[in-house]
Amino acid sequence: DAGVTQSPTHLIKTRGQHVTLRCSPISGHKSVSWYQQVLGQGPQFIFQYYEKEERGRGNFPDRFSARQFPNYSSELNVNALLLGDSALYLCASSLRSGGAGQYFGPGTRLTVT
Amino acid sequence: DQQVKQNSPSLSVQEGRISILNCDYTNSMFDYFLWYKKYPAEGPTFLISISSIKDKNEDGRFTVFLNKSAKHLSLHIVPSQPGDSAVYFCAASLKANAGGTSYGKLTFGQGTILTVHP
Numbered sequence: 740d741a742g743v744t745q746s747p748t749h750l751i752k753t754r755g756q757h758v759t760l761r762c763s764p765i766s767g768h769k770s771v772s773w774y775q776q777v778l779g780q781g782p783q784f785i786f787q788y789y790e791k792e793e794r795g796r797g798n799f800p801d802r803f804s805a806r807q808f809p810n811y812s813s814e815l816n817v818n819a820l821l822l823g824d825s826a827l828y829l830c831a832s833s834l835r836s837g838g839a840g841q842y843f844g845p846g847t848r849l850t851v852t
Numbered sequence: 853d854q855q856v857k858q859n860s861p862s863l864s865v866q867e868g869r870i871s872i873l874n875c876d877y878t879n880s881m882f883d884y885f886l887w888y889k890k891y892p893a894e895g896p897t898f899l900i901s902i903s904s905i906k907d908k909n910e911d912g913r914f915t916v917f918l919n920k921s922a923k924h925l926s927l928h929i930v931p932s933q934p935g936d937s938a939v940y941f942c943a944a945s946l947k948a949n950a951g952g953t954s955y956g957k958l959t960f961g962q963g964t965i966l967t968v969h970p
Contacts (some may be wrong), residue, residue, distance in 0.1 A: 770956060781856075784958060787956040843895035
């Protein structure tokens with residue numbers, strides 16, 4: 740079975756632009772979570788969606804938004820990009836909404852210039 | 853507020869010896885703990901987990917120990933292999949009835965870089 744997939748792998752954006760990152764969960768998984776990892780730190784929780792509903796939100800500004808589609812894939816949108824948004828964005832999927840059993844994708848490396 | 857801490861940024865071990873990675877937490881409402889391994893340019897890979905009702909969980913060369921009274925967990929790798937060289941993250945999640953909207957959130961430590969020398 741395929742693991743969690745994310746697209747694109749890398750992208751470069753300019754300050755003020757917006758970006759959409761995509762994630763496809765493991766088949767059968769209904770929960771998708773998004774994390775931001777900056778260099779030298781552990782991943783920071785942004786959102787969790789389960790059964791197409793937002794179940795959790797981390798301490799990120801409203802410029803960050805997400806949604807989950809009927810096929811359980813998900814998009815993370817970031818508006819008005821700042822230099823500080825440069826990071827590795829990770830998607831994790833799991834069967835249920837709890838913290839256990841979260842499997843991560845390879846991530847999308849976003850660079851804001 | 854760093855609720856999960858890995859105080860050792862790096863660890864260097866000889867091949868065949870034991871690697872011990874440590875993690876401390878402050879939130880007593882955490883009830884499930886996980887270890888992930890991460891290579892450069894890849895996402896974290898799940899290694900092993902432990903529920904707060906246990907004090908030890910073993911899977912092959914990997915063993916996780918949980919000391920709830922000390923709010924401390926450790927990952928033992930025996931024997932260590934050069935392919936184990938990576939960044940290791942511990943993570944914690946909240947109890948279902950305490951997590952509220954953060955039930956599915958994993959809180960990560962800063963990571964420890966493990967280098968296993970041949």
